[in-house]
Amino acid sequence: MAQAYHPSRVNSPSNQLANFDGLSGEGQLKVEDIQEAYVEQKDRLVNAIDATQGILREIRTFNKNEWIIRYPQYKEAFEAVSPVSASRRKSLRRSLSFADDPATETEVVVRKKLQRSVTVSPISENTEEEETDEDASSDFNVLRLDLKLGPNSTVTSLVSQLEKSSIANLLDERIGASLNHVDKLRLRVEDTSSKVLVTGDLNAGKSTFVNALLRREVMPVDQQPCTTAFCEVHDAAENQGVEEVHVISQSVSYDANDESTFTRAPLSELEGIVGENENTERILKLYLADTRTPSESLLNNGVVDISLIDAPGLNRDSLKTTALFARQEEIDVVVFVVSAENHFTLSAREFLANASKEKAYLFIVVNKFEQIKNKEKCRRLVLEQIKQLSPRTHESADDLVHFVDSAAALQPYAPNPSFDDLESALRSFVLVKRSKSKLHPVSTYLNNLLGDIELLAGANSIVATTELEQAKESLAQIKPVLERMKNGRESLEEGLETLEEEGANGASSRSKVTLAQALERVGQGKLGVNDPSVSFPSYPGILGVWDYARDVRKALLASLDFAVHLAEDEARITTSAGVDRIKDLGEKYLPAGVERNRRVFMPEAMFSTIRKANKGSTKGRRSSAVVAGGIYGLGIGLAQQSELLETTFFDLFDVHHQVWLHLSDGQPDKTNKDDDESSAPTALGLASVGVGALTMVGGQAVGAKGFIEGIIRVTDLFGNETVRKWAAPVLGAVTIGMTAYLILELPNSIPKTVGRRVRTSVLHLHGEDDLSFVDAHALRISRETRKVLRLASWDLKGRFNGAMEERGKEVHVKEEIAKKATRAMEWFGELCRKSEEIRVSARLGIDV
Ligand SMILES: Nc1nc2c(ncn2[C@@H]2O[C@H](COP(=O)(O)OP(=O)(O)OP(=O)(O)O)[C@@H](O)[C@H]2O)c(=O)[nH]1
Numbered sequence: 085m086a087q088a089y090h091p092s093r094v095n096s097p098s099n100q101l102a103n104f105d106g107l108s109g110e111g112q113l114k115v116e117d118i119q120e121a122y123v124e125q126k127d128r129l130v131n132a133i134d135a136t137q138g139i140l141r142e143i144r145t146f147n148k149n150e151w152i153i154r155y156p157q158y159k160e161a162f163e164a165v166s167p168v169s170a171s172r173r174k175s176l177r178r179s180l181s182f183a184d185d186p187a188t189e190t191e192v193v194v195r196k197k198l199q200r201s202v203t204v205s206p207i208s209e210n211t212e213e214e215e216t217d218e219d220a221s222s223d224f225n226v227l228r229l230d231l232k233l234g235p236n237s238t239v240t241s242l243v244s245q246l247e248k249s250s251i252a253n254l255l256d257e258r259i260g261a262s263l264n265h266v267d268k269l270r271l272r273v274e275d276t277s278s279k280v281l282v283t284g285d286l287n288a289g290k291s292t293f294v295n296a297l298l299r300r301e302v303m304p305v306d307q308q309p310c311t312t313a314f315c316e317v318h319d320a321a322e323n324q325g326v327e328e329v330h331v332i333s334q335s336v337s338y339d340a341n342d343e344s345t346f347t348r349a350p351l352s353e354l355e356g357i358v359g360e361n362e363n364t365e366r367i368l369k370l371y372l373a374d375t376r377t378p379s380e381s382l383l384n385n386g387v388v389d390i391s392l393i394d395a396p397g398l399n400r401d402s403l404k405t406t407a408l409f410a411r412q413e414e415i416d417v418v419v420f421v422v423s424a425e426n427h428f429t430l431s432a433r434e435f436l437a438n439a440s441k442e443k444a445y446l447f448i449v450v451n452k453f454e455q456i457k458n459k460e461k462c463r464r465l466v467l468e469q470i471k472q473l474s475p476r477t478h479e480s481a482d483d484l485v486h487f488v489d490s491a492a493a494l495q496p497y498a499p500n501p502s503f504d505d506l507e508s509a510l511r512s513f514v515l516v517k518r519s520k521s522k523l524h525p526v527s528t529y530l531n532n533l534l535g536d537i538e539l540l541a542g543a544n545s546i547v548a549t550t551e552l553e554q555a556k557e558s559l560a561q562i563k564p565v566l567e568r569m570k571n572g573r574e575s576l577e578e579g580l581e582t583l584e585e586e587g588a589n590g591a592s593s594r595s596k597v598t599l600a601q602a603l604e605r606v607g608q609g610k611l612g613v614n615d616p617s618v619s620f621p622s623y624p625g626i627l628g629v630w631d632y633a634r635d636v637r638k639a640l641l642a643s644l645d646f647a648v649h650l651a652e653d654e655a656r657i658t659t660s661a662g663v664d665r666i667k668d669l670g671e672k673y674l675p676a677g678v679e680r681n682r683r684v685f686m687p688e689a690m691f692s693t694i695r696k697a698n699k700g701s702t703k704g705r706r707s708s709a710v711v712a713g714g715i716y717g718l719g720i721g722l723a724q725q726s727e728l729l730e731t732t733f734f735d736l737f738d739v740h741h742q743v744w745l746h747l748s749d750g751q752p753d754k755t756n757k758d759d760d761e762s763s764a765p766t767a768l769g770l771a772s773v774g775v776g777a778l779t780m781v782g783g784q785a786v787g788a789k790g791f792i793e794g795i796i797r798v799t800d801l802f803g804n805e806t807v808r809k810w811a812a813p814v815l816g817a818v819t820i821g822m823t824a825y826l827i828l829e830l831p832n833s834i835p836k837t838v839g840r841r842v843r844t845s846v847l848h849l850h851g852e853d854d855l856s857f858v859d860a861h862a863l864r865i866s867r868e869t870r871k872v873l874r875l876a877s878w879d880l881k882g883r884f885n886g887a888m889e890e891r892g893k894e895v896h897v898k899e900e901i902a903k904k905a906t907r908a909m910e911w912f913g914e915l916c917r918k919s920e921e922i923r924v925s926a927r928l929g930i931d932v
Contacts, residue, residue, distance in 0.1 A: 116379070118512045119387045122519055125927075126273055129523055132530050132926030133270045139537065139918055140263050144256055151908045152252045156543030224539060225532035227258050262533060269526045278388045278518050279316075279414050280510070283406050284421030285429045286397030289451040289490050293421050294394045296493035296503060297382050297510075302372060303394050304355040313358050314367045314409065315394040319383045323371035327351050330369035338369065382511055390514055398431040410439050416517045419447045419510065424456045424487065428469050440474035447484050447513055448477060449506065454489035463487060483509050531928040534919045541912040541919070548912065552905035555898045562898065565675045566891040569884070576673045576884060580666065580877035587662035587873045592866035594658065595651035599858040602647030607843035609636075609835035612643035613650055623831035632831075633735040636838045641722040641729070644846060648722075648861055655865045656687035659872045666876045670883070678887040681879050690868055728845055735838045736830070 147153040284290050291303035294317065303315060320327050323340065330346040332338045339345045346369065349357055357368060378386030393415075395406045410418050418439055422428055428436070439446060448470060456462045470485060471478040477485065486506035493503040602612030611618055621635035663685045670680055722728055846857050855863060922928070 118515050119385075122515045122523075123387060125519060125523055125527075128926040129273050129526055129530070130270065132922050132928065133266055133273065133526070135918070135922045136530055136533060137263060137266050137270075139915060139922075140259050140266070140533075143537070143540075143915070144259055146911060147252055147256055147259075151544070151548075151904060151911070152248055153255055153540065154248070154544055154547050155251045155255055156539065224536045226262055226529065227255065227533070227536040227540065265529070266533070269529060272522055273526050275522070276388045278390050278416045278514055279393060279412075280390055280417045280419055280514060281393045281395055281406075281410050281415045282419045282421060283395040283398065283410065283435070284449075284451075285423060285426060285432050286399055288397065288421045288423040288426070290397065290421045291394055292494070293419075293449055293451060293490040294392050296490040297392060297507065298372060298374065299376065299494070300372070301494065302351065302354070302370065304358050312366070312396045312405075314396070315354075315358070315370055316367060317370045317372055317383065317392040317394070319389055319391075320371040320373035321384065322389065325373060326371060327373050328371055329354050329357060330371070331357060332367045332369065334366070338367070340369075382507060385511060387515060388518055390511075398429070398435055403431050403435060407435055407438050410435075410442065416521055417447055417510070417514050418443055419449060421449045421451050422466070424450050424453045424462055424466070427466060428473070433469075433473060436473040440477065445480065445484060445513075445517070446474050446477045447510060448486070449490070450485065450487045451490050453487040453502075454492060459487070483513065527926070527928050530926065531923065534923055534928065537919050538916050541915040545909055545912040545916075548905040548908035552902055552909065555902040555905060558898045559895060559902065562891055562895050566888065566895055569673070569675065569888045569891065572673050573884070573888070576669060577881065579669050580881065583662055583665050583669070584870055584873045584877055587658055588866040588870035591655040591658045591869035592862040594654045595862040595865045596858050598651040598654060599647055599861055602644055602650075603843055603846065603857060606640045606644055606839050606846075609640075609837075609839035611639060612647040615643075615646055618643045618646050620835070623834075626827055626830065629736060629830055629834070630731060633834050633838055634729065634731040636835050637731060637735060637842055638729060640835075640839055640842045641725075641846075644842075645722050651861060651865055652691045655869050656690055659690060659869045660685065660687050662869070662873045663876050666873065666880055670880045673884060674880075675887060675891070678883060681876070681883065683879070685872070685876070690872060691865070722846065728842070735841060736834060 143153065282290050282294055289305075291305045294303045294315075295301050295305070298317065302317070323330075329349040329351060330338070330340070331349055332346045333344075336345045351370070351372075354368070354370065372383065374381040374384045376384070378384055382390055383392070393409075395409060398406060409415070420432070420436060420439075422432060436446065450462075450466050453459065453462070466487075467478065467481055467485065470481065486502065486509065488503045488506050489500070490503070492498060493500045606612045611620060618639060620639055621632060624632055667681070674680065
């Protein structure tokens with residue numbers, strides 16, 4: 085069978101239908117070419133659908149797991165430029181903002197690549213030189229989010245309620261909806277069934293025409309005019325190869341797999357069924373096995389499963405029903421059969437006028453043409469009528485209007501080229517229409533969807549680039565700081581340790597010097613320190629000697645207190661200097677922007693705490709008082725301690741000291757100088773106490789030294805006669821003289837005696853850790869100094885480590901952002917590439 089599609093139009097300049105649908109090329113086109121073109125386009129679309137679904141799913145996953153996709157909004161960026169360049173720029177430049185951040189706008193360029201395909205990139209220096217594209221679309225078609233709440237609400241007002249992620253969720257939902265829609269589109273593209281409605285005037289030969297197409301006399305001809313059944317002819321392959329009739333029960337939707345929706349009948353009963361169902365608009369499904377090859381068969385053509393619907397002849401009653409039927413979306417093609425003898429009746433005109441509104445192109449079969457004598461006149465008249473009824477059909481009349489004799493086509497072995505032409509044209513028309521009705525909307529949708537994906541990718545690429553740049557900028561600032569901190573950490577710690585050590589040691593050694601000097605002076609009967617607040621009492625005379633000794637003791641103790649106070653003051657100065665140096669270290673090592681220690685060091689607050697007595701110490705109370713610097717207002721409060729203030733006889737006459745002086749040739753024994761008199765109550769000592777007591781009883785205070793010296797000399801003289809004679813008066817005179825001497829010496833000797841004793845007492849006060857007065861205080865002061873310095877250095881270390889940690893975290897965060905942004909840039913770039921690839925391979929926007 086010849087398959088030439090347009091043999092008469094090999095050189096035809098216009099082939100509007102074919103041109104319109106992109107299925108026609110230069111020269112003669114065979115129906116196979118159209119079939120092939122259709123199949124190719126269908127396959128390309130199915131692949132494009134699968135690939136698009138793939139990238140939509142990837143977007144959702146990426147949006148969910150890796151990058152919150154930002155939803156861009158574009159508006160034209162108007163600039164005060166010359167009118168020419170303004171018109172150029174208007175379509176090029178867009179102001180890009182994001183739904184979650186409408187205040188921040190970036191100027192971008194929207195470039196057209198393929199039809200309806202745009203890319204977005206930031207403004208560059210060369211932008212001005214680029215070609216203008218007035219049609220460049222820069223808004224979303226498919227993935228548009230309706231972010232407006234009402235007529236007066238703007239995106240801005242809504243955004244306050246929408247987080248970035250909420251918009252990303254909305255976008256995700258939109259993508260989800262789009263995925264579902266693409267699923268439906270896939271089914272639509274893959275659905276190979278196509279319905280051809282055959283209708284026309286009563287008795288025009290519709291059934292004969294359908295039989296001719298089937299090359300079988302299946303449809304009953306010469307039925308009563310009131311036959312109202314719609315006979316839908318399908319390939320038997322759709323019914324497991326069984327030829328039969330399915331009589332569809334009224335008011336149910338037919339399902340071939342659901343027996344309850346139809347009644348089966350053999351083909352032989354078709355005529356009877358059609359006859360029975362007069363006046364009822366029934367639908368009958370006919371399954372026929374077409375034995376012809378796919379290239380010959382219309383029903384089983386290997387490309388689409390065409391089903392033919394033999395509609396009732398048009399009359400007043402059936403007109404409306406048939407018109408409604410023809411309007412159905414699933415009807416791809418309406419074939420109108422008109423008898424060449426009768427032309428178009430009123431009903432036919434009415435139907436065609438309506439149908440041409442729905443379907444711009446109609447396939448018209450002018451039947452029984454062989455019977456017409458003046459064929460040219462008939463052809464002319466019919467075409468004129470068609471021109472009136474369906475102008476578009478008339479324009480493509482060569483393809484769409486066929487003058488045939490259907491009855492003759494049923495004759496076996498009789499060549500019928502005009503019917504063959506019709507058949508080829510009808511098949512091509514079905515395919516072209518199908519391409520237009522099924523493939524074109526899918527192609528448009530995919531193209532728009534991919535365009536949206538590219539817009540989204542372009543905008544998000546800009547966001548990622550900006551984020552990457554910002555992160556890099558921050559990293560360039562923070563990383564060196566962190567590096568410096570890491571490198572400086574050790575030397576800072578060393579510096580702090582040294583400062584602490586130096587401070588504590590310095591305070592200790594200074595205190596030792598100060599206190600040792602003071603104690604030495606006190607031992608010599610002088611005030612430990614010279615200060616106007618501590619004065620030496622004046623000697624009140626022999627009668628006030630007791631009080632004098634007490635006052636001297638008190639003054640010396642107070643001067644020692646003052647010395648401790650001085651040592652503490654010195655330590656305060658040392659500590660202050662140490663704290664300042666710690667601050668300097670802070671300035672050196674802490675990076676800018678880190679809060680410095682705001683606490684002010686108060687030296688006066690040092691040494692103000694009372695240390696609790698050591699547990700188990702028998703001298704608990706005493707040691708508590710010793711270290712209670714400041715408790716009495718002066719250092720350690722020695723001058724207020726009753727046991728130290730206690731004045732004894734030995735403050736007046738230090739017999740013990742005198743004995744030692746004498747026995748060691750007037751040199752006090754240095755090794756035993758710290759000995760307490762109470763710890764060595766010698767016999768001599770006791771004797772001297774007795775003599776002392778005697779002299780006191782006699783109303784005179786006699787110095788032990790003088791007294792003992794006297795006794796020694798007196799005993800030396802007793803062996804001499806003359807001496808014995810003069811002994812009594814001499815002894816009396818000596819005693820008187822010595823007594824006078826001692827009394828006169830008291831103002832000088834008391835301070836020394838008291839000083840010595842005070843020094844000894846004080847030295848023994850500090851039993852803690854068996855340390856001396858000086859060492860105990862030096863230790864206490866250095867501890868306090870160390871404590872303060874340590875606190876300051878801990879604070880600095882804390883700040884330093886905190887700042888380092890913070891910067892470390894910041895670096896980590898920025899690095900993560902940079903990593904994410906880099907990945908996003910690559911990902912969106914790849915997305916654009918994939919999207920473009922889909923467009924190109926599916927020829928979206930080109931083949932329509
Ligand atoms: N000579 C000739 N007769 C035809 C042709 N087509 C149909 N007929 C005859 O016209 C009569 C009507 O044919 P049908 O096919 O029943 O017409 P129809 O349009 O289906 O009729 P209704 O369904 O009743 O409207 C029959 O007697 C056919 O034999 C044709 O091409 N040439």
